[in-house]
Amino acid sequence: MPFQQGLLATPVPAHARHLFFTLHAAEALPGVLDALLPQVDGLNLILGVGAPLVKALGREVPGLQPFPLLGAVVENPSTQHALWLWLRGNERGDLLLQGQALEQLLAPALTLVDSVDGFLHRGGHDLTGYEDGTENPVEQDAIDAAIVADGQPGLVGSSFAAFQLWKHDLGYFKSLPQADQDNIIGRRLSDNEELDDAPESAHVKRTAQESFEPEAFMVRRSLAWADERGAGLAFVALGHSFAAFDAQLRRMSGLEDGIIDGLYRFSRPLTGGYYWCPPRGEAALDLSLLLKA
Structure with a gap:
């Protein structure tokens, strides 16, 4: 299936740079996208389109919507941008230079408003020390969860991605007794085993993918991050729609049963x-849903 291979490629590269752009000149957008296409290989550079960009082009992508405002007790801010570029590699300096070149390329139509540098910590652990993505689907199950299999031309082979930058209060979390830390996550730090007697607020219980109806499977591609804002997890979830992520976030936020995920005790997006x-497509990204032939 012709999807951007970097979405599901393993192992995950050691570094990532997430670039977020807003639109300032819609009339320049088609030309800028044409210039960008040769740069996007779908492996080391992944492109994600936000609803504001699609709207500016006067087009429609079935299933695409802005990040929702949930109205929960805990805050899940919507900072929806027009374009997301996800740079991946093993040299942080190369990603910085590549990002600067892309910013200049896009400047006639798009303005860089946020960037996040992610890094692989201890082979895939969160900065809390706990392993991230333990229950990720793999191989064909990952494709089934993350890639659109049916639909109109230009949609099949695509994926829907949710991005949240979670900031951890690591000082508070690490001050807690180990048993409390384990109960927040729902796993033992020592061996990554799930706790049978974890409280209902434990993150593992809140997000157990098979516990939803329908089941809420998605593929996570998160990395640690740290900059002047703090530190935490740059969370990326991939699905064949936003349904699984939306269901999990609503439950985490207490909108399903009033129980708020323990993560919010020490972290917030x-x-x-x-x-x-x-x-x-055969030679480049298929933007037929966005650009008129």
Whole structure:
């Protein structure tokens, strides 16, 4: 299936740079996207389109919507942007230079308003020390969860991505007794085993993918981050729609049964965005849903 291969490629590269753009000149957008296409290989550079960009083009991508405002007791801010570029590699300096070149390329139509540098911590652990993505689907199950299999041309092979930048209060979390830390996550730090007697607020119980109706499977591609804002997890979730992520976030926020996920005791999201990752064509991304032939 012709999807952007970097979405599901393993192992995850050691570094990532997430760039977020707003639109300032819609009339320049088609030309800028044409210039960008040769740069996007779908492996080391992944492109995600936000609803504001699609609207500016006067087009429609079935299933794409802005990040929702949930109205929960806990805050999940919507900071929806027009374009998301996800740079991946093993040299942070190369990603910085590549990002600067892309910013200049896009300047006639788009303005860089946020950037996040992610890094692989201890082979895939959150900065709390706990392993991230333990229950990720793999191989064909990952494709089934993350990639659109049916629909109109230009949609098949695409993926819907949710991005949230979670800021941890690591000082508070690490001050807690180990048993309390384990109960917040729902796993033992020592061996990553799930706790049978964890409280209902434990993150593992709140987000157990098979416990939803329908089941809420998605593929996570998160990395640690740290900058002047703090530190935490740059969370990326991929699905064939936003349904699984939306269901999990609503339950985490207490909107399903009033129980708030233990993560909110020490962490909070600073950002929230929904993006559509177009499929690959024979030689480049297939943007037929966005650009008129």
